[in-house]
Amino acid sequence: MIDLKNKITNKDYDNEFSKKLLEAEPIFDEIYKVCGNQMEYGCGSYLTHSQKYEYSIEMYPKQKLIFEKTTNVNSVLEIGTYMGHSLLLMLLANPNMHITCIDIDDKYAGKVTKYLQSIFLNSKIDFLKGNSLSVLPSITKKYDFFHVDGAHGNTTITREFIYCKKLSTTNDLKLIFDDVEVCNTLQGNIKSSFNIIESVTPNCVNKNSYLHIKLNPDSKENIKENRRFKFNVAISFIKEFPMRLLRFIIRKLNKN
Numbered sequence: 001m002i003d004l005k006n007k008i009t010n011k012d013y014d015n016e017f018s019k020k021l022l023e024a025e026p027i028f029d030e031i032y033k034v035c036g037n038q039m040e041y042g043c044g045s046y047l048t049h050s051q052k053y054e055y056s057i058e059m060y061p062k063q064k065l066i067f068e069k070t071t072n073v074n075s076v077l078e079i080g081t082y083m084g085h086s087l088l089l090m091l092l093a094n095p096n097m098h099i100t101c102i103d104i105d106d107k108y109a110g111k112v113t114k115y116l117q118s119i120f121l122n123s124k125i126d127f128l129k130g131n132s133l134s135v136l137p138s139i140t141k142k143y144d145f146f147h148v149d150g151a152h153g154n155t156t157i158t159r160e161f162i163y164c165k166k167l168s169t170t171n172d173l174k175l176i177f178d179d180v181e182v183c184n185t186l187q188g189n190i191k192s193s194f195n196i197i198e199s200v201t202p203n204c205v206n207k208n209s210y211l212h213i214k215l216n217p218d219s220k221e222n223i224k225e226n227r228r229f230k231f232n233v234a235i236s237f238i239k240e241f242p243m244r245l246l247r248f249i250i251r252k253l254n255k256n
C-alpha cells in the first residue's frame with residue numbers, strides 16, 4: 001500500500017479510513033497467501049488491479065464509500081465475495097458486523113471467509129456457495145445493507161435487486177452496486193420508480209454506486225411502486241432488445 005502511505009498527509013487521504021486500511025495491510029497480504037498465492041486474472045476486486053495482487057489507489061474513492069456507508073450497519077448481504085476485499089473493507093468499518101456472503105465459486109471466497117472470521121472474532125460471517133438467483137430465494141434472514149457485486153449483467157442484477165428489496169430489515173433500503181456501468185439501465189429504472197433519499201457515485205475507475213431508497217410503508221403504495229418498477233423494466237427491455245439482438249448476432253458471426 002505504498003501509494004497510500006505516500007499520500008497519507010494529503011488532505012484527501014488523511015482520514016480514519018486510510019488509517020484503518022493501512023493497519024489492515026498485513027491482512028490484505030495474508031489473504032493472498034490463504035488463497036495459495038493465486039488470483040483470478042481479469043476478475044475485479046475492490047483493492048487490487050485485476051492482473052496483479054497489488055493495492056490499487058485508483059479505486060480509493062469507491063473503497064472509502066463502502067467503508068463509510070457500512071460504518072453503522074449491523075448486517076450485510078453480499079453477492080460476489082471473491083478474495084474478500086469488499087468484505088474486509090466492511091469489517092474494518094464495523095468489526096461486529098454479521099455478513100452473509102454468496103459466491104458461485106468457493107475457490108477463493110470459501111478460504112477467505114474462514115480466514116477473515118478467524119481475524120474478526122466479534123463478527124459473524126456466513127458463506128453460501130451458489131448462484132445468487134438460486135440462493136437468494138431460500139434466505140429468510142433480513143439485512144440492513146446489500147452489496148451487489150456478483151454477475152456483471154443488467155438482467156441478473158435486476159433480479160438480485162428484487163430479492164434484496166424483499167430482504168431489507170426496514171423500508172430504508174440501502175445498497176451498493178459495484179461496477180455501476182454494467183447496470184445503468186437498472187439504476188435508471190430504480191430512480192424512476194422509487195423514492196431516492198441519497199445516491200452517491202464516486203469518480204474513480206470501476207465505479208460503484210450507493211443508493212438509499214425509501215420504500216413506501218403503505219402496502220397499497222408499495223404495490224404501486226413495484227408495478228411501476230416492473231413496467232419500467234419491461235419498457236427498457238423492449239427498447240434495448242434490438243441492440244442486444246444485434247450484439248448477439250455479431251458475437252455469433254465473430255465466433256464462426
Ligand SMILES: C[S@@+](CC[C@H](N)C(=O)[O-])C[C@H]1O[C@@H](n2cnc3c(N)ncnc32)[C@H](O)[C@@H]1O
Nearest residue numbers: 045046080081082085086103104131132150151
Ligand atoms: C468482481 S468479483 C467480487 C469482488 C469482491 N466483492 C471484492 O471486492 O473482492 C465477482 C464475484 O462474483 C461471483 N459471481 C459471479 N456470478 C455470480 C452469481 N450469479 N452468483 C453468485 N456469485 C457470482 C464470482 O465468482 C466472483 O467471485
